[in-house]
Amino acid sequence: TAKNSFDYFIHKDLGTFLRREMDFYIKNEVLHIDDLDPAFVNSQLSIVKAIKQVGQKIIQMLAQLENFQKKLWLKKKFVLQSDYCITLDHVPESLYPAIIENEAQRKEWVRLFAIDEIKGDGMFTHGYSEPLSIEFLKENPFLVLDTAFFDAGFKHKLVKSIENIDEQTNGLLVKSDNYHALNLISEKYIKSVNAIYIDPPYNTGSDGFVYKDQYKDSSWMTMMENRLLIAKKLMTPDSSISISINENELFNSKCLLDSMFSKYLTTFSVKVRHEDRILKGDKDFHEVYESLLLYALSDSFKPLKRQKDNSSDADYLYTIETEGGPDEVLSLGNKEVEVYAPEHYRIIKHQESSFDYTKPISVRGSIREGNSSGRFYVAFLENLAASHPGYIFKVPNMGDDKFGFRYFWTPSVESGRKNGDYYQGAPINRKDTIEIPYPNYIDFEKAFNDATDEGGVSFRNGKKPISFIQHVLSLQNIGKDRNALIIDFFAGSASTGHAIIEMNKDQGKRKYLLSQVGDIFDNVTKPRMERVVYSDSWKDEKPVSRTGLSQCFKYIRLEQYEDTLNNLQLKVQQTTTSSDPFHESYMLGYWLDTETRESLLNLKWFENPFVMTLKATRDNELVETPVDMVETFNYLIGLNVETESWYKDDNICVLTGRTHRDGLKTLVIWRNCKVIDNKAFDDFFGRMDYR
Numbered sequence: 001t002a003k004n005s006f007d008y009f010i011h012k013d014l015g016t017f018l019r020r021e022m023d024f025y026i027k028n029e030v031l032h033i034d035d036l037d038p039a040f041v042n043s044q045l046s047i048v049k050a051i052k053q054v055g056q057k058i059i060q061m062l063a064q065l066e067n068f069q070k071k072l073w074l075k076k077k078f079v080l081q082s083d084y085c086i087t088l089d090h091v092p093e094s095l096y097p098a099i100i101e102n103e104a105q106r107k108e109w110v111r112l113f114a115i116d117e118i119k120g121d122g123m124f125t126h127g128y129s130e131p132l133s134i135e136f137l138k139e140n141p142f143l144v145l146d147t148a149f150f151d152a153g154f155k156h157k158l159v160k161s162i163e164n165i166d167e168q169t170n171g172l173l174v175k176s177d178n179y180h181a182l183n184l185i186s187e188k189y190i191k192s193v194n195a196i197y198i199d200p201p202y203n204t205g206s207d208g209f210v211y212k213d214q215y216k217d218s219s220w221m222t223m224m225e226n227r228l229l230i231a232k233k234l235m236t237p238d239s240s241i242s243i244s245i246n247e248n249e250l251f252n253s254k255c256l257l258d259s260m261f262s263k264y265l266t267t268f269s270v271k272v273r274h275e276d277r278i279l280k281g282d283k284d285f286h287e288v289y290e291s292l293l294l295y296a297l298s299d300s301f302k303p304l305k306r307q308k309d310n311s312s313d314a315d316y317l318y319t320i321e322t323e324g325g326p327d328e329v330l331s332l333g334n335k336e337v338e339v340y341a342p343e344h345y346r347i348i349k350h351q352e353s354s355f356d357y358t359k360p361i362s363v364r365g366s367i368r369e370g371n372s373s374g375r376f377y378v379a380f381l382e383n384l385a386a387s388h389p390g391y392i393f394k395v396p397n398m399g400d401d402k403f404g405f406r407y408f409w410t411p412s413v414e415s416g417r418k419n420g421d422y423y424q425g426a427p428i429n430r431k432d433t434i435e436i437p438y439p440n441y442i443d444f445e446k447a448f449n450d451a452t453d454e455g456g457v458s459f460r461n462g463k464k465p466i467s468f469i470q471h472v473l474s475l476q477n478i479g480k481d482r483n484a485l486i487i488d489f490f491a492g493s494a495s496t497g498h499a500i501i502e503m504n505k506d507q508g509k510r511k512y513l514l515s516q517v518g519d520i521f522d523n524v525t526k527p528r529m530e531r532v533v534y535s536d537s538w539k540d541e542k543p544v545s546r547t548g549l550s551q552c553f554k555y556i557r558l559e560q561y562e563d564t565l566n567n568l569q570l571k572v573q574q575t576t577t578s579s580d581p582f583h584e585s586y587m588l589g590y591w592l593d594t595e596t597r598e599s600l601l602n603l604k605w606f607e608n609p610f611v612m613t614l615k616a617t618r619d620n621e622l623v624e625t626p627v628d629m630v631e632t633f634n635y636l637i638g639l640n641v642e643t644e645s646w647y648k649d650d651n652i653c654v655l656t657g658r659t660h661r662d663g664l665k666t667l668v669i670w671r672n673c674k675v676i677d678n679k680a681f682d683d684f685f686g687r688m689d690y691r
Contacts, residue, residue, distance in 0.1 A: 009219070010070050015063030022055045060588040068592040072564045075600060077180045080616055081557040082631040083148040084158070084169075085530055089141040089550050092161050093134075098154055100132045105149040112527060113143065113534050114542050142548025144530045156646045162552075166641045166657065169552050170504075171497060171512035173526060176558035178489040181515035182230040184558060187638035188660050189513065193234040194484040195476040196241040197496055199464055200224060203249050220249060221256050227489060228260055234487065238300035240265070240476045243293045244464065250291050261295040265303060268292035270468070271443040288445075292472065304475050305435035315359040318423060320392060320407050321346045330393075332380040338394040342412065345392045355430075358407070358423040373398065373422045377408055381420065385410040401425030438475060444468045451495075456531035456538035457524050459493035469499035482508035491516040494528040501532055501551070512553075526555060556631065563616045570595045605629070608672040610650070630655070630670055639666060651675045652684060 011017060026048055091099070099105060109115045118140075120127030126135040137143070147155045162168050174181040203220045228241075235241070241261065245253050250267075258264060271289045294303070322345045326338035350357060361367060363382075367374040381393055390412030398406040403425050411417040447465035452458065454466055470479075478484045482504075488496035491514035500512045516525045533551040535543035572595060586594075605612045609629040616625040630653055634641060638660035645654045651672040659666055667690055671681055 010073055011066050012070065014066040015059055018059040018062065019056075022052070022059065026051060057584075057588055064589055064592055068596075071593075072600075073561055074183070075564060076184050076636060077176070077559040077564070078614065079184075079556050079628040079631040079635070080559055080614075080625050081148070081175075082554065082628045083146060083155070083556075084552060084554050085144050085146050085526070085533075086158070086552040087142045087144055087533060087548065087550050088137055090162065090168075090552055091145060091158060093138075095154065095158060096134045096137050098150065099137060099145065100134060102149055103131075105145065106130070106132055108146060108149065109143060112530055113546075115140070115143070118546075140546070142534050142546075142550070144533050144551070146530075152650060156644075156650065159644050160646070164642045165644060169511075169554050170509075171500070171514065171529075171553040173491070173494075173497075173521070173529065173553060173555040174513075174515040174558065175517070175521040175526075175555065176515060177517045177560060178515045179227050179230070180558055180560065182227060182234070182489060184632075184635050185513070186230055186233060188635050188640070189234050189485070189487075190638070190660065191234065191236055192485055192660070193231075193487050193513070194236055194239050194481055195473060195478050195486045196231055196235065196239070197243075197469065197472055197476075197486065197488050198241075198490045199244040199462070199488075199492060199495075200490045202246045204246070217249070217252050221252055224253070225256055225260070228256070231487065231489065232260060232297070235297045237298050238296075240294065240296045240301050240303070242295075242472050242476060244270075244290060245293060246287065246290045250293075253293060257293060257295050262298055263296040263301065265294040265296060266440045268294065269441045271441075271445045272448045274445055274449075294475070302477075304438070304477055304479065306438055307433045308436050309432070310430065310434045311432040313353045313355045313357075313426070316353050316355055316357040316426060317350050318358050318360060319348045319350070320358070320423060321348060322392070322394070326394070332395075333376060335395055335397065337380075337396075339388065340392040340394070342390040347409075355426040358401075358403075358425045360409075360421040361424055362419050362421055364419040373406055373408075373424070377420055377422060381408055381410060385420065389413050390415070399424060400427045400429070402428055442468075442471065444471075453538050453540070455493065455495070455498050455528040456535070456541050456543070457493060457528040458541065459524050463493045464495040466495055466499040466502055469495050470503060473499065473503065478510065479503065482506065482510060484510045485513065486510060487513040487515075489513075489515040491525050492520065494525045497529050498532045501529075501549070505549075529553060556628075559614065559616060559627075563614065564600075566617070566622055567614045568596050568599045571598055606673070608674050609670055610653075610672055633668070637666075637668075639668065647684070648676060648680075652681075654688075 030048055030051065031044055088099075116128045118128045118136075120136075126133055126139060129136065147158065159165055172185075174185070176184075203217070231241070241257075243253060243257070254264075254267070268291065269289050270292055273288050275286065275288055296303075322340050324344060327341045327344060328339045330337045330339060361373070363374050363377045368378050369375060376395065376398065384391075388410055391410050393408040393410070394405055395408060396405045401424065407423040409421045409423070411420055444465060444467070447467045451463050451465040454463070473479065473486065478486060478500075486496065486500055491497065494514060494516075497512045497514050500510050504510055514525065514529075531538060531543075534548045535545055536547050536549075537544035605627075606629075612627040612629055613624045614627055615622045617623075618625070633639075634655070639655065639657045640660060641655055641657040643654075643656045646652065647654065653670040655666075655668040655670075657666055657668075658664060669685075676684070
């Protein structure tokens with residue numbers, strides 16, 4: 001990330017790459033195969049042998065280091081924190097006394113929601129006080145409680161009180177590099193995500209994003225590809241993905257997505273600022289629009305269409321009257337077509353419209369190939385316009401109206417037109433509304449300008465308005481699907497989460513998965529989600545109203561790659577002397593894997609899984625940090641938790657639920673082996689009767 005001191009570029013197969021490069025070097029720089037001199041072949045081969053002997057050892061050592069880094073990067077990371085943000089209407093009143101005694105939670109509510117400005121009337125409502133009163137809590141059911149401010153006992157009681165906890169949770173926020181977030185949650189959410197929207201860094205070097213924002217194009221594309229490959233596995237067959245991007249990486253993004261997704265839908269042009277609102281005067285051109293790429297995972301996805309009123313007969317004003325028989329009859333396309341000269345017909349335009357009349361359609365543009373009438377005109381009548389100017393052609397058995405025929409008109413000389421017309425009646429199966437595609441240009445200039453106060457947080461140079469996100473998600477059919485799961489793994493200011501909360505005001509149960517790395521998570525992403533739950537209107541980061549809604553979301557913090565590196569400890573293995581061939585082979589190829597094994601997974605951790613810790617970076621310092629083993633393994637096995645209960649002074653944790661892949665009913669029991677021995681556990685298991 002941008003805050004880190006180092007970039008990590010890890011080769012996926014360094015050994016193969018270096019061996020190939022060494023062979024190329026030998027053939028082209030040492031042997032010079034085209035200029036081989038038989039007299040010096042043996043000496044050249046000796047040089048080659050020496051280079052290969054030394055080179056292979058160097059390559060083996062470098063490959064070991066790179067493969068080890070790759071292993072550390074791919075390792076699914078531990079959950080270091082797991083907490084809930086939950087409105088008070090979900091919290092049992094038996095826990096209210098503990099809440100009013102919690103100073104940290106009170107101060108957080110003052111900071112987030114300005115509850116110290118709430119005044120009571122002394123009779124019917126209760127104002128802010130220190131400490132808070134239970135009556136105050138009851139009158140403010142949408143205050144968002146954060147379990148991080150409470151001890152484990154409080155949290156266990158709260159979670160136990162909520163039946164089917166994962167189902168009742170509206171969303172998940174993950175503080176982590178998004179690769180590690182996606183990697184950990186993949187087992188639980190595989191083939192479950194109905195829509196993805198992301199707003200990645202535009203790679204301009206000036207966006208102020210926490211992710212590195214000035215990569216070379218190839219590195220930026222690799223960063224995106226690695227994350228999209230995991231995200232793709234989470235998508236349902238009828239899902240779609242949309243990506244906001246500007247011109248800097250638009251074409252690289254499209255090339256990447258073309259290679260990954262089978263169905264390209266469109267590229268939207270999104271107007272985001274006024275033509276006269278110049279951001280930088282030294283630029284060659286002023287950028288007023290950004291782009292949005294839209295792809296589907298398969299042909300099963302059908303984008304939302306606009307509903308257009310089709311009940312009006314306003315265009316149906318014309319009838320055609322012919323006099324006498326046709327001037328001639330032509331056989332065109334297996335149809336006997338009657339032809340009328342201009343003096344033998346009349347086109348009548350009526351004062352009032354009616355579905356009993358017809359409307360003219362000009363044969364041009366997409367009409368020429370878009371329907372059977374247009375294709376017939378182009379194939380058979382267009383070439384007759386010169387010899388039959390201004391004529392009417394009556395074609396039988398065409399169209400889906402009540403007439404059973406269709407009139408075509410070739411342009412007359414005096415009309416000055418090049419295109420002909422056909423006259424269409426109202427379709428027999430006409431519907432009052434019809435579906436038409438949305439345009440791929442959308443004007444959200446005003447919404448982007450007005451997004452400053454949305455969500456009660458400030459976020460310069462990257463905040464997307466919720467109306468824009470709602471429009472995009474609606475195009476992805478999330479408006480119709482009230483039970484959809486949406487993921488945004490470049491969450492930023494949490495506009496996507498906010499938009500989903502707003503969309504759920506139609507009584508929907510849509511869920512969100514948001515991932516964000518760095519301080520933005522603590523300062524912007526999570527606070528915004530809390531604030532939009534508490535109030536639907538904000539100004540200058542203070543609530544304008546206190547009209548909130550019921551909500552519960554979980555947030556977790558993950559171990560990062562740097563944490564994994566910082567916790568490595570070498571356990572030296574006894575080998576033979578350094579001159580022994582086995583020792584050399586061990587050092588070149590195996591020592592890192594072998595001597596760090598217990599740093600990555602140690603069975604001793606499971607003796608008391610509730611007190612495991614590792615060193616993690618907080619405020620630029622390494623701090624001994626608890627690991628939530630229970631939550632970590634829930635994600636590893638893809639468990640949707642239904643109940644979580646604690647027993648024996650929190651030395652036993654029992655979870656029930658179902659695994660995501662097979663929906664198998666699952667029981668998981670954790671224990672502190674130092675307190676609960678095998679006999680005590682057998683007694684507990686027997687009494688609980690889990691059989």
